[in-house]
Amino acid sequence: MSTEILVNIGPQETRVALVEGGSAQEVHMQRASRHGLTGNIYKGVVQRVLPGMQAAFVEIGLERTAFLHVNDMVVAAAAHSASPPLITQLLREGEKVLVQIVKDPIGSKGARLSSLLSIPSRYLVLLPHEAHVGVSARLEDEAERTRLKGILDELQQRLAPRFGVIARTAADGVGAEALEADLNFLLRLWSDVATQTKSAPPGTLVHGDLPLSMRILRDLLGTHVERVRIDSAEECVRLREFAQTFIPHAAPLVELYEGAAPIFDLYGVEDDISRALDRRVELKSGGHLIIDQTEAMTTIDVNTGAYIGHRNLEETVLKTNLEAAQAIARQLRLRNLGGIIIIDFIDMKSEDHRGQVLRALERSLAADHARTQIHPFSPLGLVEMTRKRTRESLGHILCEPCPACSGRGTIKTVETVAHEIAREVQRAARQFEAKGFLVLAAPHVVQKLVEEQPAGLTALEATLNRPIRLQSEAGYTQESFDVVPL
Known part of the structure; x- marks a missing residue:
């Protein structure tokens, strides 16, 4: 399956689309007025400690105070006990803390914080407060996992005995020399962060993540990506320089798009974004999905619609559900829907058919970069799943509540x-x-x-x-x- 990354640079907005097999699978956006904050490190000050919630609100200079739970703190993680220490033993009001945003502010909720800092690069992730060596679970080849673990053990003991190091998926097949260079870069970066932290006033940013276009190259540019097309000559030069420094083998893949049509008109990406804001998703068979996103969860209803099948009802239902499973996986990635997701497939009596649908959903989600967990059919015939949410959904970025109905979706007659x-x-x-x-x-x-x-x-x-x-x-x-x- 061919895979491309399209980068659209606007005056105040950068958009990136991951295109697989001729259709958009993921869309990322960054606006000048609304940067994604996940990964940023701040010097914060504790505003309020909540013993009943084992958490604290921390002021980091954003519109709303951010939330720090005891389970996301260094001391609690290092305790290795069944129950973490009390939040009142770890923090007090007015205390200064170094924290990292692990979940962007969403809706009325402030950002989620952690003092378990992590700084990623192309191949590795540096953990300044955890002396741990690990390999990404997405690398399933045991021989490769063992090879990487051996290299990282040696590098950590020699260069960073007080730090933790994790090999990312992109480290697959990478040699020891490149991994060592990556680790040295991270150590220099952390030294700079530590220096800035000492003099920075509370509530200020001490380390920001890369711009979206560079971050996408770092995170998504694997061996399966055939090319990266960008519609800005200036940004194309910057991306090539970035790739030559951190991802040398990928630099030739970065090319300037000079077509007459807008870059997001390729493969119908603009149309995909527009359709991703609709509740209804049409299936090729004639069935359709209804997707409703709420504060608590996202619900997806599968309907046969106009599809009547060719043989019998059970085969019609199975075919619709199998097609729906693939469509649902794509919509979750495209819309970046996270949290709790409830799927109401069309009722199936056959356990074999239910198993086929679950396996189809799992296969379709295998390429998803967000962590997902799928549960078997419930007694009511529903599939419950979770998808890790670290940034706002496409709908939250592009839309706002309707002034006529205040977001209810209906108005009084x-x-x-x-x-x-x-x-x-x-x-x-x-x-x-x-x-x-x-x-x-x-x-x-x-x-x-x-x-x-x-x-x-x-x-x-x-x-x-x-x-x-x-x-x-x-x-x-x-x-x-x-x-x-x-």
């Missing part, structure tokens, strides 16, 4: 608003000694009151013994209205 207006007029009549009332509302609401409910309006005026005047306001939403005593 015109009839409901008309009845609310009547009740509000009655409430105002009891509260004010007015000669009459002026009702300001959306044009179609006023039309409803005048044309379809004139008897009700006349009866209300008779009951109150005061006139009610209606006035259309084009700027009002369907649910908005005002009652003004005259």
